[in-house]
Amino acid sequence: MQEPTLLLLTALADEPRHGYALMQEVAEISNGRVRLRTGTLYGALERLQREGMVRVEREEVVDGRARKVYALADQGASALAEETARIRAVALEAERRLALRPRLKGVTA
Amino acid sequence: MxxxxxxxxxxxxxxxxxxxxxxxxxxxxxxxxxxxxxxxxxxxxxxxxxxxxxxxxxxxxxxCGLGGGGRADEIVARAVPLAVTLTATQGVAYAVALAVMLLDAPEFAHLGTANQLVLVADAGATVVWLAVLGLLLAGRTGAARILGTLGTLAQLPVVLAALPGLDLGRADAVGGALLPSLFVWLLLLAAPRDILATVEPRDRRLMGGVALFALVPYALMLLVHYPHLMMLYVSFVWFLPVGAALALARRHSTVPAALGVAAVVGVLRFGLPELADLTSARTVAFAVLALAAVTLARRLDLRNRRRNPDRTPVGS
Structure with missing residues (x-):
């Protein structure tokens, strides 16, 4: 799973959000490293909808403008859970191996 | 609403x-x-x-037909790092030849200003595409796009300025120095940023394979001393992956299609100039236009069929 996709699905994991809120969430989750612009975000949301990962929860009108509120679909939740498990497994293994380093140094010193 | x-x-x-x-x-x-x-x-x-x-x-x-329900987005996104790798590797091989030539200063001076300009533009483009490759590997897609744009836009007037002064080899100059850059630049702009953002390990392996494949003809040239035969091989080998990609287009495999798109760089750099030499630049331009027209007509036909599924012929 590409990082922007992971970030978007993560941003939708707890509650449905509209487009701009997703932009802000993605920037916050990635510590400002990934900033999705309007066209990129919209294209990504369209693709994720086609793939069944994201669905439109509802449409609302705010300040005279119609906007969609997106939610994580079941397929998206499953994909996110799988990716999270994969990342967690790698992180745990990395931590385990890093924890071995000082002891190895002690043995060789 | x-x-x-x-x-x-x-x-x-x-x-x-x-x-x-x-x-x-x-x-x-x-x-x-x-x-x-x-x-x-x-x-x-x-x-x-x-x-x-x-x-x-x-x-x-x-x-342009991207961003729809098909796999075009994914194919283009996967083709970008491959095409950048191919154009950078071919450029490096060319730059090595240029460096050897520079060792013999009188020979370089004998080339004349127009040819020198084309060679410098090609060398400059190689540096740009190597940097773009590094940025893509680092996940800096935005910076890669900006650099690719600036590099291509800078290369364009240099090659165009050199063209009137070239007595022979205008097709080589345009094909070798300009068309690959223009193609890769357009590909870079066409790929959705969210998919392009990360070059995955499998893509890195493919990029290594593409770089090796790009260098094979040059290695063979050093070993096999049949210049005309080798020139035909180097020029036309790039049509094979493009043809294979077209043949496999209906299958749901992205990698061959991405490799085929990337191989267009080789077709533009070597295949079209050689075809132009064998026939004429006008014939090649006409053939390319005809191919583009047929492709466009097919796309329009497909789009009409999607809009009006009832009109789709039975059994198609």
Whole structure:
């Protein structure tokens, strides 16, 4: 799973959000490293909808403008859970191996 | 969804929305306007222009048939690092030949200003594409796009300025120095940023394979001393992956298609100039235009069939 996709699905994991809120969430989750612009975000949301990962929860009108509120679909939740498990497994293994380093140094010193 | 809601659309966004296909513009406009308005609230004109440019990029992708229900987006995104690798590797091989030539200063001076300009433009493009490759591997897609754009736009006037002074080998100059850069640049712009953002390990392995494949002809040239035979091989071997990609186009495999798209770089650099030498530049240009027209007609036909599925012939 590409990082922007992971970030978007993560941003939708707890509650449905509209487009701009997703932009802000993605920037916050990635510590400002990934900033999705309007066209990129919209294209990504369209693709994720086609793939069944994201669905439109509802449409609302705010300040005279119609906007969609997106939610994580079941397929998206499953994909996110799988990716999270994969990342967690790698992180745990990395931590385990890093924890071995000082002891190895002690043995060789 | 009333018309009143769209009357507040800012000018920059209105221009950007014009890039969308007319049939689907209305469907996109409301949501894009809502996101754009919030994203640019309190921002300066530069930030607003950046957002509008990004919207226009999405619209152009849709207009080019990307971003639809097919695999085109994924194929283009996977082809970008491969095409950049191929053009950079071929450029490096060319730059090595140039460096050898530079060791013999009188020979380089004998080339004349126009040829020197083309060689310098090619060497400069190689440096740019190597840097773009590094940026892509680092996940800096935006910077890669900016550098690719600046590099290609800088290369364009140099090659065009050199063309009148070239007595022979104009097709080689355009094909070797300019067309690959233009093609890879367009590919870089066409790929959706969210998919292009990460070059995965499998893509890195493919990139290594592409680099090796690009160097094979040069290695063979050192070993096999049949210049004409080798020239034909180097020129036309690139049609094979393109042909294979077209043959496998209906299968749901992205990698061969991406490799085929990337191989177009080799076709442009070696295949078309050689064809132009064997026939004439006009014949090749006509053939390319005819091929483009057939492809466009097929795309339009497919689009019409999708819009009017009832008209699809039985058994097709």
């Amino acid at each position: 009333t018309n009143e809601q769209t009357t507040e659309t800012p000018g920059l966004l209105r221009v950007a929305l014009r890039t969308y296909p007319r049939a689907s513009r209305g469907g996109h406009a409301q949501e894009l306007a809502a996101i754009y308005a919030e994203a640019t609230a309190g921002q300066g004109r530069i930030a607003a222009a950046g957002e509008a440019l990004d919207v226009a990029g999405h619209g152009l992708r849709l207009r």
